[in-house]
Amino acid sequence: MxxxxxxxxxxxxxxxxxxxxxxxxxxxxxxxxxxxxxxxxxxxxxxxxxxxxxxxxxxxxxxxxxxxxxxxxxxxxxxxxxxxxxxxxxxxxxxxxxxxxxxxxxxxxxxxxxxxGRADGTPKTRDGVVESIRVLRVARNSAVKARTQAINQIRALMISAPSEVRDRFRGLSTKDLIGTLARSRPTGNLEDPAYTTKVTLRRLARRYQALDESFRMLTVCPGTQTGRPRSLCDEQPGRPA
Missing domain, CATH: 3.30.420.140 (YqgF/RNase H-like domain)
Known part of the structure; x- marks a missing residue:
């Protein structure tokens, strides 16, 4: 041809x-x-x-x-x-x-x-703001799931924890519980179940905090049409990130 x-x-x-x-x-x-x-x-x-x-x-x-x-x-x-x-x-x-x-x-x-004519659908262009938000939501959704898993693990450990641990944190809200556990400085040795539980709870609480921060950074700015992630909400136009 x-x-x-x-x-x-x-x-x-x-x-x-x-x-x-x-x-x-x-x-x-x-x-x-x-x-x-x-x-x-x-x-x-x-x-x-x-x-x-x-x-x-x-x-x-x-x-x-x-x-x-x-x-x-x-x-x-x-x-x-x-x-x-x-x-x-x-x-x-x-x-x-x-x-x-x-x-x-x-x-x-x-x-x-x-x-x-059996196929006539137009695929998404996967560019611009819409695609940026879709990508952010992938990481955001995984952060939400992992954060939920972390708090569920904390509560499960609290149920079976020794009374000295369970009674200390009983009745705290999720926010107060996470903050208190994350700031704790347990002492002891790994042969003591109470100490091991305290250390594990502190690590899970800090994991929860890290995931919560990730979630907030990946959340789209409320009330904006640009769809910028929250981490960029305070940036000024033209200002280096």
């Missing part, structure tokens, strides 16, 4: 995404399979994939699996270079068992899903 012939036809692309490489394929507007090729998941690989697509004609759209995972960066790249990217669902397990797993077949299937 000459360069002039390539510019006269329209094609649809399909991509089966992976960790180290993406399998690309192109079909024409009547569904005929034209070519398939693997490309590395690197900036150079993305440029070569884009050039390879262009060499087959005018790209109407590109169907891609995994735009929110393995293909997230490639989807951003293609979108940034003017291509329409369509989210394609992975073939169901029954279909995979019946037809076998094949990267070229899956890439062609992604392109065919776009051509047939």
């Amino acid at each position: 000459t360069a002039n012939e390539a510019t006269e036809i329209s094609v649809v692309g399909g991509i089966d995404t992976h960790t180290d490489f993406h399998q690309a394929a192109v079909i024409d507007t009547v569904g005929r399979q034209l070519a398939t090729e693997p490309f590395e998941t690197t900036p150079d690989g993305y440029w070569r994939l884009l050039e390879w697509f262009a060499s087959h004609g005018e790209i109407i759209a590109v169907g891609m699996e995994g735009t929110g995972s393995y293909g997230a960066e490639l989807a951003r790249f293609l979108h940034g270079n003017g291509l329409t990217v369509i989210e394609v669902d992975r073939p169901d397990r029954k279909a995979r068992r019946a037809n076998g797993k094949s990267d070229p077949v899956d890439a062609y299937a992604a392109a065919t899903a776009v051509l047939s």
Whole structure:
């Protein structure tokens, strides 16, 4: 196919995404399979994939699996270079068992899903403020879970702790309990269960405090439209962080 012939036809692309490489394929507007090729998941690989697509004609759209995972960066790249990217669902397990797993077949299937209209979803761009908040929420949510686990462990240890430990902290609120335990300076030896419990409770309390600080630093500033994390709330525009 000459360069002039390539510019006269329209094609649809399909991509089966992976960790180290993406399998690309192109079909024409009547569904005929034209070519398939693997490309590395690197900036150079993305440029070569884009050039390879262009060499087959005018790209109407590109169907891609995994735009929110393995293909997230490639989807951003293609979108940034003017291509329409369509989210394609992975073939169901029954279909995979019946037809076998094949990267070229899956890439062609992604392109065919776009051509047939079966796939028409626009993937999230995963950029800007919305993506920044999503990333922050991943760490924030894990901090919340770990913080809850820490206080649950503290309360569980308090139930079975020797009375001298249990009675000392009985009735304290969570805030007061954490603060008191974190400031404590137990003395003794590790053969004494009461001392070991006190040391463990202090470490768990300090872990809780660290996680609580992490949670607050990752919480979006209230009342802001910029979506800045709380740790940046007091920063002035243009002021170095």
